[in-house]
Structure formats: structure tokens, C-alpha cells
Amino acid sequence: xxxxxxxxxxxxxxxxxxxxxxxxxxxxxxxxxxxxxxxxxxxxxxxxxxxxxxxxxxxxxxxxxxxxxxxxxxxxxxxxxxxxxxxxxxxxxxxxxxxxxxxxxxxxxxxxxxxxxxxxxxxxxxxxxxxxxxxxxxxxxxxxxxxxxxxxxxxxxxxxxxxxxxxxxxxxxxxxxxxxxxxxxxxxxxxxxxxxxxxxxxxxxxxxxxxxxxxxxxxxxxxxxxxxxxxxxxxxxxxxxxxxxxxxxxxxxxxxxxxxxxxxxxxxxxxxxxxxxxxxxxxxxxxxxxxxxxxxxxxxx
Amino acid sequence: xxxxxxxxxxxxxxxxxxxxxxxxxxxxxxxxxxxxxxxxxxxxxxxxxxxxxxxxxxxxxxxxxxxxxxxxxxxxxxxxxxxxxxxxxxxxxxxxxxxxxxxxxxxxxxxxxxxxxxxxxxxxxxxxxxxxxxxxxxxxxxxxxxxxxxxxxxxxxxxxxxxxxxxxxxxxxxxxxxxxxxxxxxxxxxxxxxxxxxxxxxxxxxxxxxxxxxxxxxxxxxxxxxxxxxxxxxxxxxxxxxxxxxxxxxxxxxxxxxxxxxxxxxxxxxxxxxxxxxxxxxxxxxxxxxxxxxxxxxxxx
DNA sequence: CGAGCCGCTGCAGGAAATGCAGCGGTCAGG
DNA sequence: CCTGACCGCTGCATTTCCTGCAGCGGCTCG
Numbered sequence: 107x108x109x110x111x112x113x114x115x116x117x118x119x120x121x122x123x124x125x126x127x128x129x130x131x132x133x134x135x136x137x138x139x140x141x142x143x144x145x146x147x148x149x150x151x152x153x154x155x156x157x158x159x160x161x162x163x164x165x166x167x168x169x170x171x172x173x174x175x176x177x178x179x180x181x182x183x184x185x186x187x188x189x190x191x192x193x194x195x196x197x198x199x200x201x202x203x204x205x206x207x208x209x210x211x212x213x214x215x216x217x218x219x220x221x222x223x224x225x226x227x228x229x230x231x232x233x234x235x236x237x238x239x240x241x242x243x244x245x246x247x248x249x250x251x252x253x254x255x256x257x258x259x260x261x262x263x264x265x266x267x268x269x270x271x272x273x274x275x276x277x278x279x280x281x282x283x284x285x286x287x288x289x290x291x292x293x294x295x296x297x298x299x300x301x302x303x304x305x306x307x308x309x310x311x312x313x314x315x316x317x318x319x320x321x322x323x324x325x326x327x328x329x330x331x332x333x334x335x336x337x338x339x340x341x342x343x344x345x346x347x348x349x350x351x352x353x354x355x356x357x358x359x360x361x362x363x364x365x366x367x368x369x370x371x372x373x374x375x376x377x378x379x380x381x382x383x384x385x386x387x388x389x390x391x392x393x394x395x396x397x398x399x400x401x402x403x404x405x406x407x
Numbered sequence: 408x409x410x411x412x413x414x415x416x417x418x419x420x421x422x423x424x425x426x427x428x429x430x431x432x433x434x435x436x437x438x439x440x441x442x443x444x445x446x447x448x449x450x451x452x453x454x455x456x457x458x459x460x461x462x463x464x465x466x467x468x469x470x471x472x473x474x475x476x477x478x479x480x481x482x483x484x485x486x487x488x489x490x491x492x493x494x495x496x497x498x499x500x501x502x503x504x505x506x507x508x509x510x511x512x513x514x515x516x517x518x519x520x521x522x523x524x525x526x527x528x529x530x531x532x533x534x535x536x537x538x539x540x541x542x543x544x545x546x547x548x549x550x551x552x553x554x555x556x557x558x559x560x561x562x563x564x565x566x567x568x569x570x571x572x573x574x575x576x577x578x579x580x581x582x583x584x585x586x587x588x589x590x591x592x593x594x595x596x597x598x599x600x601x602x603x604x605x606x607x608x609x610x611x612x613x614x615x616x617x618x619x620x621x622x623x624x625x626x627x628x629x630x631x632x633x634x635x636x637x638x639x640x641x642x643x644x645x646x647x648x649x650x651x652x653x654x655x656x657x658x659x660x661x662x663x664x665x666x667x668x669x670x671x672x673x674x675x676x677x678x679x680x681x682x683x684x685x686x687x688x689x690x691x692x693x694x695x696x697x698x699x700x701x702x703x704x705x706x707x708x
Numbered sequence: 709c710g711a712g713c714c715g716c717t718g719c720a721g722g723a724a725a726t727g728c729a730g731c732g733g734t735c736a737g738g
Numbered sequence: 739c740c741t742g743a744c745c746g747c748t749g750c751a752t753t754t755c756c757t758g759c760a761g762c763g764g765c766t767c768g
């Protein structure tokens with residue numbers, strides 16, 4: 107797309123924060139890039155970037171413009187994918203920002219989709235619940251899948267999935283004999299918890315906010331994979347939501363039991379997109395497929 | 408704006424229906440234009456125009472693309488006007504499609520607006536109620552002001568103004584003594600009517616649809632100005648809505664009296680824009696001003 | 709059946725974008 | 739205090755791309 111190189115250049119500079127850095131990622135000289143910026147600013151009659159000693163930063167006019175540019179870029183992508191669709195071939199690229207808990211789930215869906223549309227490529231980025239929404243806003247993601255998102259201003263919900271917190275431990279653990287477990291029972295044992303940035307921890311903290319009980323994890327981590335291994339290795343208890351537990355179990359010997367809903371309320375996974383945006387065909391179809399799958403497996407609305 | 412010349416070229420070709428014609432209006436050679444089209448089609452991997460013996464026409468991929476292009480063009484205009492606004496100077500160009508009846512009203516508003524923002528220019532096109540909506544769709548108008556529009560699919564209403572039909576005649580006419588007049592009384596005299604394309608005529612036809620009375624104008628015209636002159640010159644009766652009657656009266660010696668609402672229902676003037684579009688700052692502010700003015704003078708909602 | 713359009717192409721001249729080398733400025737760390 | 743690193747920006751030579759001219763073949767209409 108020759109006619110939008112300038113737009114892509116501006117976007118790159120805005121992201122890189124410096125002309126020379128952006129030029130490097132774009133495989134051109136800083137001269138050329140600099141000249142294009144000056145040309146645009148002359149066209150507009152107004153500077154777009156403020157020059158700092160260590161680079162450049164968008165000024166308010168630039169903020170206005172970059173919004174337009176990013177919209178235009180992704181809108182053009184959409185049109186291209188619609189046109190490709192018209193020609194019979196489904197092509198495209200889908201970028202997804204998702205909570206860590208969703209990482210075990212997505213690959214199966216992507217594989218299923220790519221079996222039918224091998225021309226479609228994917229990029230999946232692990233983003234916490236705040237960063238995921240930001241990724242939608244700055245167009246680094248088409249779709250977001252987030253557990254217990256923080257604010258939903260620019261977030262247009264496509265689907266929500268209710269998830270109860272589960273305790274996970276070795277199948278030799280005393281609690282493994284139970285169908286469901288009470289939170290109190292878990293706290294009789296050493297526990298491993300995700301950090302406060304995660305929805306699971308957040309739900310548990312909220313549940314105990316008014317009580318005298320406090321969570322004293324012996325191990326804390328930002329990785330559920332690590333927590334799972336830790337739970338098995340040390341024979342302690344950790345927590346996760348069902349979608350984060352692959353069908354065969356995350357690890358051999360691991361079992362999970364639902365926490366009694368009286369103790370810890372259930373949370374919601376949100377699938378969503380940038381408010382007001384029209385998704386490319388491929389992304390929309392993929393979202394549709396994920397939605398059907400989730401609705402078949404879980405409690406959705 | 409160097410980076411969108413190609414887009415403007417494609418738009419011009421789509422409108423002109425032929426490369427050579429478009430090239431002429433763009434003051435370039437058909438060669439250059441042709442090459443741009445071929446380049447775009449190669450980029451896209453798909454033709455966007457089908458070649459006919461007498462020119463070119465958009466194919467379905469082209470229809471998809473031209474929508475995107477026209478959105479981008481006007482969106483860019485909006486961004487430019489926002490940036491200009493940021494710099495303190497309100498600049499821009501506003502195009503308005505309006506019913507004939509509004510033509511006497513608009514100049515005062517435009518004059519008032521231009522007193523405060525001399526940098527803003529206007530283009531006003533007289534369009535019947537069907538063509539006005541079309542003008543919004545193909546981006547030849549930012550705003551439309553229509554009396555009794557036909558369909559409102561792509562039309563996003565900003566304001567409606569209720570208008571009663573008035574009879575207009577010389578102040579020497581016998582009916583001039585009355586406060587309001589009945590339609591029946593008017594029909595005792597020779598009448599001059601607008602053609603069926605106009606809302607005033609439409610309302611009157613509908614009002615009489617179930618009755619035995621029929622409208623038999625001695626003069627019919629598509630010009631309210633002409634009808635006014637005719638009414639005075641021949642001493643007969645014609646019809647118009649209040650907004651079409653300038654404060655001092657359209658002509659010396661002309662008076663108007665409201666038709667009894669029992670006889671002819673009132674109609675609505677719609678001010679609107681293309682659904683979903685974000686107007687340039689200038690157009691939005693102008694619409695706001697018109698809205699305030701109309702709300703102060705008439706019955707709006 | 710020829711006149712008039714049409715879209716398209718080879719070729720040459722010209723305009724615009726690019727890259728190289730280098731300038732002046734700011735900042736961090738020794 | 740100074741030195742090296744990084745920044746944006748500019749003069750100049752080169753290359754790349756775009757444009758315009760002339761002309762081709764195809765089609766329609768009178």
C-alpha cells in the first residue's frame with residue numbers, strides 16, 4: 107500500500123519516540139523519515155511532534171492525528187480483508203491481547219480456525235487486564251480476552267464467561283478427596299498465590315476484605331505455570347480458573363476442585379474489541395467461533 | 408495533503424465514470440491517472456474498476472474501497488479542522504444540501520456564523536428531499552435541511568422543526584382579513600401550487616386523499632419564488648411554510664395566514680447528517696448554532 | 709464503415725524521495 | 739568540567755518514481 111507509507115512512518119515514530127529509532131525499525135535512513143515528518147507538518151501547517159533532547163513526542167495536534175492514522179490503518183486492513191473475502195480467499199492477520207489464564211485455551215481455538223483458513227495468521231500477546239484494554243486503544247490488538255477487567259471505557263464487550271475460582275493441588279493432597287472445597291479449608295495449608303495484578307487474587311482479596319482472615323501465601327508469582335509446578339512440587343495449594351486448566355490437567359498428578367461460591371464469588375472473562383471499531387473479516391469470524399465454543403462449554407451471557 | 412492524492416484520484420474516477428474525464432477535472436494526464444489505478448489494483452491484487460467500452464465503473468471490490476476512501480477523506484478533513492481549531496483559528500468549508508423552502512432562511516445564519524468565523528466558507532445546494540439524503544451519502548454535503556424527507560436510512564437527525572402550511576396572498580385579498588384560514592376557503596379561489604416533489608404539496612394531497620375535493624391549481628411550479636410572484640401578480644392563493652417566508656415578507660404586499668391544522672397536518676423540517684459520521688468542527692458548530700436559532704423561533708424537538 | 713471515445717503502453721524528461729556525511733545541541737557519567 | 743553518545747536537522751549527489759507525449763487496438767454509434 108504505497109499511499110499510506112507516510113502514515114505508517116508517523117505511527118512508527120510515535121511508537122518509537124525517536125526518529126532515528128523508528129528509521130531503524132523501518133529499514134530506512136533517518137533522513138528520509140525526518141523529511142517526511144517535516145513535509146507532513148508543512149502540509150498541516152502545524153507541528154505534530156514536539157522535539158525533545160532525547161527524541162520526539164506527539165503534541166496535542168499529533169495526538170489528534172495519530173488517532174485518525176491508526177483508525178485509517180486498521181480500517182484499510184479491514185477493507186483489504188473484505189475484498190480478499192470477496193475473492194473467495196480468507197486472508198488476514200489477527201492480534202489478540204489476553205490474560206495469562208487464557209493462554210492454555212487459545213491455541214486449540216487458533217488451531218481449529220487455521221485448519222479452515224490457513225491464510226490467516228495470528229499474534230497473541232500476554233497482557234494484564236489494564237494493558238489489554240490499552241492494546242485495543244492503540245490498535246496493537248484486534249481482540250482482547252480478559253479476566254476481571256478494570257475499566258471498560260473503550261471496551262466493547264462481545265461476550266462474558268462466568269468462571270469460578272478453583273483450588274489446584276496434587277491428587278495426593280488431602281483435599282483431593284472432596285468434590286468442592288471451602289476457602290477456609292485451603293487456608294489450613296500453605297498456599298501459593300498469583301500477585302495482586304491478577305483477577306483470581308483480586309477476587310480472593312475482595313472475598314476476605316471484611317473478614318479477619320488474611321491471605322499469607324508462602325509463594326507468590328506472576329506466572330500460573332510456575333504456581334502450578336510449585337503446588338505439585340511442594341504439595342501445597344494454589345488457585346486458578348477452569349479455563350486456565352487444560353482438559354488433561356495442567357500437569358500430571360494435578361487436580362482442581364471448585365471453591366465454594368459462598369467463599370469466593372465468581373468472576374467474568376470478557377471478550378471484547380475497541381468500541382466502535384469494525385473488525386476485519388477474519389477477526390470477526392474468529393471471535394464468532396470462540397464465542398460459540400465458550401458458550402458451549404461455559405456459563406455465558 | 409500529498410499522501411491522499413491517490414485516494415482523491417480514485418474518487419474522481421469513480422464520480423466521472425471515465426479515466427480521461429476524471430483526468431481533465433484533475434488537471435493531469437490520463438496516463439498518470441491510469442497508472443495510479445493500475446498501481447492500486449496491483450497493490451490490492453484485485454481490480455477495482457470494470458472496464459467498459461465507454462469508460463470504467465466500480466466493481467464490488469471497488470464499492471467497498473470507495474466507501475473507505477470517502478470516509479477517510481472526510482475524516483481527514485475533520486482532523487484538519489480540529490487541528491486548526493486547536494491552533495485558535497476556526498477554518499473549514501461547510502457544504503449544505505437543503506430544501507428550497509430553507510433557502511431564504513439559511514443566508515442569515517451563514518452571515519451570522521461568518522461574522523464570528525470569517526475563515527469558514529460555505530456551499531449551499533438546493534436539493535429535493537430525496538437528493539439531499541443522497542448528497543450526505545456520497546459526501547457532497549455535510550449537512551442536510553429537508554422538509555418532509557422521504558426515507559431516513561442513512562440520515563441521522565439532529566433536529567426537527569414543526570411547520571404548519573400557510574396560505575400566501577396579497578394583503579388586498581379577501582382572506583387577508585382572517586387570522587387563520589380553512590383550506591376549503593382557499594379552494595374557493597384560484598390557487599398556485601408547487602409540484603408533487605415538494606413537501607407542502609405532499610401534505611395537502613395527503614390531507615385531501617380521502618375527500619372528494621381535489622387540488623386543481625391554475626399554476627404549478629417548482630419555484631416558490633415564482634409562486635409568490637404569481638400569487639401577487641394575479642391576486643390568487645399559494646402556499647408555503649413559515650420558514651420559507653422571510654421576516655419582512657417575501658414580497659411587498661404579501662401576507663400569509665396559517666391553514667387550519669384540522670385541514671392540513673403540519674410537517675417537519677429535518678436537519679441531519681450522515682449516520683455515524685463525525686462532522687468537522689466547523690460544520691458541527693454551525694449545526695449547533697442553527698439548532699439554537701430554530702429552537703428559539705419554532706416548535707422543535 | 710469511419711469518427712470518436714475509451715483504456716493502455718514504450719519512451720524520455722523531470723520531479724521527488726533517498727542516502728551520505730556532517731553540524732549544532734543536550735544529557736549522563738566519569 | 740568534559741567527553742562520548744544520541745538527538746534532530748541540512749547540503750548535495752544519486753536513484754527511483756512519476757508524469758506527459760505519441761500512438762495502439764478495441765469498442766460503439768451514427
